Amino acid sequence: MDCxxxxxxxCFDGACSAALFTKFHRECAGTATGFEYRGLVHRAGSLFDExxxxxxxxxxxxxxxxxxxxRLTWWFDHHxxxxxxxxxxxxxxxxxxxxxxTPGPLAMRQFFDPSYTSCAGWIAHxxxxxxxxxxxxxxxxLYWADIVDGAKYESAKAAVEMEAAAxxxxxxxxxxxxxxxxxxxxxxxxxxxxxxxxxxQQELGPLMERHRQMLALIGQRAVCERGVIAFDITDExxxxxxxxxxxxxxxxxxxxxxxxxxxxxxxxSVGTNPWTTKSAVDLANIAxxxxxxxxxxHARVGAISFPVESExxxxxxxxxxxxxxxxx
Ligand SMILES: [Mn+2]
Numbered sequence: 001m002d003c004x005x006x007x008x009x010x011c012f013d014g015a016c017s018a019a020l021f022t023k024f025h026r027e028c029a030g031t032a033t034g035f036e037y038r039g040l041v042h043r044a045g046s047l048f049d050e051x052x053x054x055x056x057x058x059x060x061x062x063x064x065x066x067x068x069x070x071r072l073t074w075w076f077d078h079h080x081x082x083x084x085x086x087x088x089x090x091x092x093x094x095x096x097x098x099x100x101x102t103p104g105p106l107a108m109r110q111f112f113d114p115s116y117t118s119c120a121g122w123i124a125h126x127x128x129x130x131x132x133x134x135x136x137x138x139x140x141x142l143y144w145a146d147i148v149d150g151a152k153y154e155s156a157k158a159a160v161e162m163e164a165a166a167x168x169x170x171x172x173x174x175x176x177x178x179x180x181x182x183x184x185x186x187x188x189x190x191x192x193x194x195x196x197x198x199x200x201q202q203e204l205g206p207l208m209e210r211h212r213q214m215l216a217l218i219g220q221r222a223v224c225e226r227g228v229i230a231f232d233i234t235d236e237x238x239x240x241x242x243x244x245x246x247x248x249x250x251x252x253x254x255x256x257x258x259x260x261x262x263x264x265x266x267x268x269s270v271g272t273n274p275w276t277t278k279s280a281v282d283l284a285n286i287a288x289x290x291x292x293x294x295x296x297x298h299a300r301v302g303a304i305s306f307p308v309e310s311e312x313x314x315x316x317x318x319x320x321x322x323x324x325x326x327x328x
Contacts, residue, residue: 001057003032003073007179008063008119009039010240012170013149015179016120016141017062019186021076023138024123025060028131032058037180040064042296043265043305047084063119066092066112075110076126078119080287081296082112117152120145140191151244151274151301156251159244160215165191168204171211174240176203214241219249222256226326229253232318234261234311243301247273254278255286255325259318265305266314268293270321272300284328293317 003025008014022035038052040061053059053071060074061067066083067075068091075092083089095106108130116122124142127133135142144166146152153159162168169191173179178199185194194200218241221231229246239262246256254276258269270286286302295304306314 001032002034002036002054003058003060004036004038004054006038006040006052006059006061006064007183009041009179010174011063011149012166012173013118013120013145014039014063015173015183016118016145016186017076017123018179018183019141020120020123020127020138021060021062021074022183023187024127024131024133025074027133028127037183039179042303062123066110068092073109075112076119076123077112078114078116078122079296080114080298081291081302082114117150118142118145119149138187141186144191151271153244153274156244156248156275160242160248162211162242165195168195168208169200171207171242172200172203175207175210178203211242214238215245215248218245218258222246222249224250224253227252227254227328228322228325229256230258230318230322231256232259232315234259234266234315237261237263239263243269243271244274246271247275251275255284257318257322257325259314261308261311263308265308266311268295268304268306268314268318268321270297270302270304274300284325289321289324293321 005018005021007018018037025032047065048067048069053069058073059071061072062076064077066077066088068088092110094104095110096104098104111126113122121142124135124138128135148166148170162171173182181199182194217233217236218231221233222229229250238260247253254273256271260267270290272283272286285299287297287299290297290302290304293304295302297303304317
């Protein structure tokens with residue numbers, strides 16, 4: 001029987017999580033003959049469709065929100081906003097602990113810890129400590145999943161100029177439809193070799209060129225006032241841009257609020273400068289701000305999606321968030 005793996009699409013950690021989960025499932029569960037991958041993206045409205053689940057076999061979600069469907073077998077996540085509703089969270093807890101305090105029926109199938117920097121790191125932790133899986137050969141992958149998902153780059157220059165293989169892979173994963181093809185390779189070879197694959201190289205050239213254009217466009221639009229960098233590029237639809245560009249251009253900014261538009265949504269991206277000298281206690285909780293507008297994310301980075309036709313609402317939300325952060 002097959003295992004269908006739903007993972008956070010357009011995300012380096014999402015792809016690494018799907019790869020690690022597959023290795024974990026092969027070595028520690030062994031109940032699947034094949035694996036299928038389905039990328040999920042955050043969007044306005046319902047996230048899951050009942051028809052997506054495999055009706056015979058197993059279903060897994062990694063690095064993405066919980067689903068209260070009875071079809072969900074495995075779940076690993078580390079997002080602060082992992083539950084779309086209080087009902088979903090209650091449903092998860094029922095599977096974790098029985099009324100008498102003993103481990104629930106899904107305690108060894110569904111795992112959640114928002115303190116983990118990457119979901120890949122969380123899967124590796126559970127696989128190695130609870131199931132005895134060896135992490136040998138996975139160090140590079142786990143190191144970069146933490147760097148990329150935790151935005152722990154040494155500098156804005158490293159993040160924007162992208163010398164490391166993992167940085168270029170992140171660019172390709174976030175922009176092109178390659179993760180499904182890349183997932184089986186991520187646990188099988190060094191990242192340099194994944195990058196050298198013709199299907200990856202084919203995407204990389206044009207993306208690097210577009211990256212340079214986005215750098216120029218955001219450079220023209222971004223304004224930094226009272227520690228908040230704000231820009232609106234909705235008139236130049238894009239499927240994404242390097243989120244460190246604002247801090248590369250304005251190192252003095254503490255937060256950035258970007259308004260962009262893609263083929264399927266308007267997006268308000270809210271971030272905290274990873275190289276800020278401010279102490280953590282003085283920083284705003286970005287996930288909490290985004291949740292108020294129906295979005296979510298992590299303490300330092302979050303986003304809100306609006307339907308394509310709701311540009312006015314997206315612009316209003318962005319302006320309010322800019323004002324709120326500038327008033328801090
Ligand atoms: Mn993640």
